[in-house]
Amino acid sequence: MVELLNLEMAAARQRAKQAELSLKQAKTMLDDNHGLAISLALCSRIRAGQARAKAAKRRLLKMVPPTSAH
Secondary structure, three states, X not given: OHHHHHHHHHHHXXXXXXXXXXXXXXXXXXXXXXXXXXXXXXXXXXXXXXXXXXXXXXXXXXXXXXXXXX
């Protein structure tokens, strides 16, 4: 059971990291001047990337058992 949780957490961390990397790449591309159509597409990609990164982080946080503060 613990091994399955570790595997799921590793996969969730990987998804979060990949979403953040994709977001960073899109933001870097937006800094280059490619024209309006490309910029609009990149803005859409950035918004989608932000949503994926947030969702991946939320899933990861749900898997991490809360620590007890005694």
